[in-house]
Amino acid sequence: MITAQNLTKKYGNKTVVNDISFVVEDGKITGFLGPNGAGKSTTMRAMLGLDNAQGSTLFDGKPLSSYPQPSQVVGILLDAKSFHPKRTARNHLKVLAQASGIPISRVDEVLTLVGLQDVANQKPGKFSLGMAQRLGIATAILGQPKHLILDEPANGLDPEGIHWLRDFLHQYVTTGNSVLISSHLLSEMQLMAHNLVIIGKGSLIASQSMESFIQSANTGAVFVRTTDLNALSAALTQQNITWVAERNGLKISGVTSDQVSAFLFQLGMPVLELAAENVSLEDAFLKMTSGAQEYRAVTPTDTTPGGQA
Amino acid sequence: MLQLLKSEITKILTLRSTYIVVGVLVLLAALAGFVISGLAMPGNNSIPVPPSVFTNAIHSALSLCIGIIAIITSFIVINEYRHNTIAYTVTASPSRMNVFFAKVIVGVAYGLAVGVVLSLVAVIAAAITLAINGHSVTGQEIDFGFFVHHLLYVIFYSLVGVSLGFILRNTVILIVIIFALPIVESLSSLVLKENSQYLPFTSIGSISASGEAAASAGVIAVALVYILGLLGSALYLFIKRDA
Numbered sequence: 448m449i450t451a452q453n454l455t456k457k458y459g460n461k462t463v464v465n466d467i468s469f470v471v472e473d474g475k476i477t478g479f480l481g482p483n484g485a486g487k488s489t490t491m492r493a494m495l496g497l498d499n500a501q502g503s504t505l506f507d508g509k510p511l512s513s514y515p516q517p518s519q520v521v522g523i524l525l526d527a528k529s530f531h532p533k534r535t536a537r538n539h540l541k542v543l544a545q546a547s548g549i550p551i552s553r554v555d556e557v558l559t560l561v562g563l564q565d566v567a568n569q570k571p572g573k574f575s576l577g578m579a580q581r582l583g584i585a586t587a588i589l590g591q592p593k594h595l596i597l598d599e600p601a602n603g604l605d606p607e608g609i610h611w612l613r614d615f616l617h618q619y620v621t622t623g624n625s626v627l628i629s630s631h632l633l634s635e636m637q638l639m640a641h642n643l644v645i646i647g648k649g650s651l652i653a654s655q656s657m658e659s660f661i662q663s664a665n666t667g668a669v670f671v672r673t674t675d676l677n678a679l680s681a682a683l684t685q686q687n688i689t690w691v692a693e694r695n696g697l698k699i700s701g702v703t704s705d706q707v708s709a710f711l712f713q714l715g716m717p718v719l720e721l722a723a724e725n726v727s728l729e730d731a732f733l734k735m736t737s738g739a740q741e742y743r744a745v746t747p748t749d750t751t752p753g754g755q756a
Numbered sequence: 757m758l759q760l761l762k763s764e765i766t767k768i769l770t771l772r773s774t775y776i777v778v779g780v781l782v783l784l785a786a787l788a789g790f791v792i793s794g795l796a797m798p799g800n801n802s803i804p805v806p807p808s809v810f811t812n813a814i815h816s817a818l819s820l821c822i823g824i825i826a827i828i829t830s831f832i833v834i835n836e837y838r839h840n841t842i843a844y845t846v847t848a849s850p851s852r853m854n855v856f857f858a859k860v861i862v863g864v865a866y867g868l869a870v871g872v873v874l875s876l877v878a879v880i881a882a883a884i885t886l887a888i889n890g891h892s893v894t895g896q897e898i899d900f901g902f903f904v905h906h907l908l909y910v911i912f913y914s915l916v917g918v919s920l921g922f923i924l925r926n927t928v929i930l931i932v933i934i935f936a937l938p939i940v941e942s943l944s945s946l947v948l949k950e951n952s953q954y955l956p957f958t959s960i961g962s963i964s965a966s967g968e969a970a971a972s973a974g975v976i977a978v979a980l981v982y983i984l985g986l987l988g989s990a991l992y993l994f995i996k997r998d999a
Binding site: 492495496497499511512513514515516517518523525526528530531532533534537538541542543544545546547548586606705 | 759763766767770771772773835839840843844845846847848849850851894934950996997998999
């Protein structure tokens with residue numbers, strides 16, 4: 448288990464990480480989300496002691512510096528391009544293995560595991576971003592650490608690579624390991640992570656399970672389509688149930704699909720379409736972090752001449 | 757610590773640029789050996805060459821290459837920041853101090869190894885020149901004091917390179933300092949007169965001087981203080997700054 452406690456990092460007067468505490472559970476993949484500039488990378492660096500910050504991070508109850516071989520406790524991938532471009536992939540891993548007391552035979556094992564065995568003797572300066580990510584992942588798992596801290600490992604990976612990463616990480620945590628992973632690929636994160644830690648503008652917004660996080664953003668709306676929308680809307684209004692017209696049906700708030708189905712049955716109306724609103728991680732994330740973005744693009748309606756503001 | 761030392765050595769040996777730069781330095785040292793021995797040769801072969809040809813060749817080769825030696829030792833540190841591998845290196849050890857001293861030790865060893873190779877190349881080049889021109893090489897002398905002073909000279913410059921690497925983390929600024937500051941110090945001697953011998957690069961450079969220009973114990977002590985100050989600053993910043 449990784450326990451981050453009261454992490455705070457300031458650059459001059461600016462607080463980029465503000466008193467963040469969370470837990471990365473064993474046997475779980477914890478997604479680390481936040482808008483650009485939220486402080487995710489800085490938090491990860493602070494956890495590893497790379498940035499001098501206030502607060503502490505314990506790995507299975509002990510600070511990383513108390514372990515004789517830290518890279519056998521936590522594997523890291525903070526930047527896919529963290530390698531000397533003129534040192535071969537194999538030698539890159541070899542120097543790291545030597546520094547950490549890891550058998551050199553492990554180098555070829557991890558290269559094979561990430562699918563880079565054929566380019567092991569090539570210089571990674573010309574690797575694509577996807578290949579660089581694979582080398583970064585190989586670096587992270589070199590010491591067979593219990594914990595992994597991965598910053599945007601899926602960036603640049605092709606669909607097969609993302610699929611492999613998802614399967615690999617799921618397999619990795621089944622033996623009680625833990626993974627903290629940041630990503631902007633929210634749909635992928637929804638498939639991958641069990642828990643979520645969400646920060647915005649350097650502060651913790653949420654730290655909970657994926658299921659409860661998505662559920663918390665669910666408005667409980669149901670979309671329904673039937674033959675006589677006017678009669679239905681009138682009946683709903685009479686019952687003080689909120690609704691809005693949407694496409695060729697009604698979006699009804701504060702009810703379950705079972706209740707709507709029963710209501711239509713009472714009215715004797717056929718159900719042409721009935722669907723509970725499905726909130727995705729993206730919906731929940733955007734809802735939760737609105738106002739917490741450090742950098743926000745201007746929406747097209749703001750800039751289109753003649754458009755409505 | 758041993759693991760870190762092995763890793764640092766492997767980092768140096770697994771880059772082609774290491775061999776290219778050392779190759780260039782070897783050529784420069786050979787050139788120094790050829791030129792010095794050529795200048796020292798009398799026109800008449802019956803007159804023996806002075807016994808200081810080898811020492812002058814070593815001194816010239818090292819003086820010519822010492823700045824580059826400092827720069828290549830600084831790469832042990834600067835390359836880590838340039839290519840963002842410092843995070844891996846720092847997390848490989850529970851203590852940043854271990855990482856610091858591993859880099860310092862390997863940096864000095866690397867500088868010394870290069871210095872010794874360049875000295876040998878300079879001597880061999882000088883010997884070849886003398887032999888081709890029919891002069892004997894048996895009368896050449898290299899005294900122990902000269903040897904120790906030049907080793908110290910290389911060690912000090914290697915330490916300057918590694919320390920500045922930790923402090924600056926930037927090759928361009930480091931190159932400017934290594935090459936421009938000695939020139940500035942030379943110019944300042946016009947104002948400071950004899951006191952200029954206590955300036956950083958002047959005091960370190962005077963360690964390799966011989967004869968009347970040889971550094972006194974006081975100047976060597978001043979150079980040592982500069983080096984220790986630089987090392988201390990580098991260690992403090994390496995531990996305190998973000999990696």
